[in-house]
Amino acid sequence: MTARDTEAEADARARACLTAVTPPGDLWLGAMLAEHGAARVWAELVAGAAPPHVTGEEEPGPDARARLRRRWDRWSAGAARVDPDALLADSAEAGVRFVAPGDPEWPGRLEQLDLPGGRRSHGLWVRGRGDLRNLCLRSVAVVGARAATSYGEHVASEMAYGLAERAVVVVSGGAYGIDGAAHRAANAVGSTVVVLACGLDVDYPRGHAGLFAAVARTGVLVSERPVGVAPRAPDFLIRNRLIAALTPGTVVVEAGRRSGALNTASHAAELNRVLMAVPGPVTSAMSVGCHLLLRDWQAGCVTCADDVVAQVAPLDERSPSSGPLRVRADLDRDSARVLEAVSSVGRGPAVIADSSGLPLDAAMRILGLLAAAGLVERCATGWRRPR
């Protein structure tokens, strides 16, 4: 293990501990981590030291300074009670791993939250056999009201099923109503990503425990909260930015005038994601939110999985409905080299490994991931680019 590995491990461990005492997306903490590193911030918190100075910000007035200090002291008091080994052991026990920025499983798309003003994620708890980064490469968020109508649940199911059939991963919030219908249908064909506002062993809502267990078999559950933490109201709103950020596009299936799904929609718009809405009867209160998005030209109108794929796929890749969804930019260097080595006529894995300069086993693992993302496909002579 190199010094750099050790440093990354210490950083991840500190970030995991921080999730136990700090709120997700805290802007001040984000700036502090960027400047001083998680290991140092955590150490200062545990030691009960003063908060490290964040440069480049305006000097806060005395009131603001006092508020920040109270926040820091609250975190510090919490940090004193965190046992890092126990936290990681409890998580592992519950089948939950921690993924920090920089980790191979960290979704590249979250980097957009690091832009100024963005409520960056300090780390993600992940449960399930899927690979979060790979699942998100070719994904769409399907969200909507908990108090969905049977129409809404029907449309969410059909759309999620169709997306899964086209190898698009459905990301949603695991709630009753639209979210549950979307996860359930997607999970029946492919994989799905559940983004929760509570610890991944909490199974909230309780009635979805079975669904979450089924999702974990091929997909993943994600949360910024550590195991054992019950959801609180504000967590749902900050969780929604994660749903929007993980995917290139968000579909609102049903939403009342003040639905939380509209909060996800506004995050998607802020992050320059493709925002889509499903129309419904104008007589239905649960379609009012969707129609507002359409009326004000904020969302594109989608009625089926094909519409969604057409809107999310970049212009130059529109024609094949199974084509990749804005994924190239997210590829790490090795994957990009392997993809480069695949041509439109089939080539064997040994040839591909050779021309990409990677060992055969690494190339084969990457080919599998690229295939899951729809970027390459198997053929009689090996692997090729899809038409």
Added chain:
Amino acid sequence: MTARDTEAEADARARACLTAVTPPGDLWLGAMLAEHGAARVWAELVAGAAPPHVTGEEEPGPDARARLRRRWDRWSAGAARVDPDALLADSAEAGVRFVAPGDPEWPGRLEQLDLPGGRRSHGLWVRGRGDLRNLCLRSVAVVGARAATSYGEHVASEMAYGLAERAVVVVSGGAYGIDGAAHRAANAVGSTVVVLACGLDVDYPRGHAGLFAAVARTGVLVSERPVGVAPRAPDFLIRNRLIAALTPGTVVVEAGRRSGALNTASHAAELNRVLMAVPGPVTSAMSVGCHLLLRDWQAGCVTCADDVVAQVAPLDERSPSSGPLRVRADLDRDSARVLEAVSSVGRGPAVIADSSGLPLDAAMRILGLLAAAGLVERCATGWRRPR
């Protein structure tokens, strides 16, 4: 009666006769009328002469020339059988008057059909107590499928009722389904305009005879076909351009994938009118056309009368929902002068007449029309501009 009046009367009479033997919107006839005047063209047809030459066009090849000649000869044979006095007497008997371009009742908005390539209207038959020009000033077309669902008819009724309450005249095609529901609801509160593809005494569809009679009491029925003419399939398509042209905006309430309402919609788009669509269940075949218009960003999403008024009203007049709908450009010179003389504080009619340079009775008549169009309103001290 001046020479000019006589000339206009002869032109109108010739145009009325032409509607009996030529198809609405014929481009060649339009060019001929613009160059030679209706009276001369009609005289040549009756005399069995050769077609008058249309300048500015490429000389047609021998095939095209032969086709045009056959068309002309067909018209000429028809013209020989037309008795102008009987035509006008039969029309008057059926309560139908003829309105020619230049007539005070001619809707200003139709001038857009006179642009190059536009299938201009050669004249309109009108039945009913309303004034076609005034009714169209502040109007919206509400169209949709004949095979409408009960959802579609419900929405069409609600929307038309709401538009009529806001003093917006509903224009539609008088068919079963969406058209009928819209006319019926609008007529219950205000006035409506029925645009037919057949003679105005024909009552097609037969089941709407009662509705048409009710419409004629305050609104109007319009057609480019003279009395006694039964509708033929191509007439409906050419009629649709008239619906789109008469109004500043068209709402499609329900439309299947190949609905005639989409034909009206494409006319509206070509004429730069505001095109709107009502969403519906994505599971409904009768909403597919609407969703295609929304998906392809061709139409704005509207769910109620307020949405429609907001989309049709020009940007600078959006706030008052009873405000005028793009009418200023349609005003004749006298009306514009009267409007000019009205200020935001109330002024008496004598003052307004004086400052507009018109006789009092003319000014008062025009003030009534401007009020009907929502451009002026009564107040304690006379008339003023609405807030």
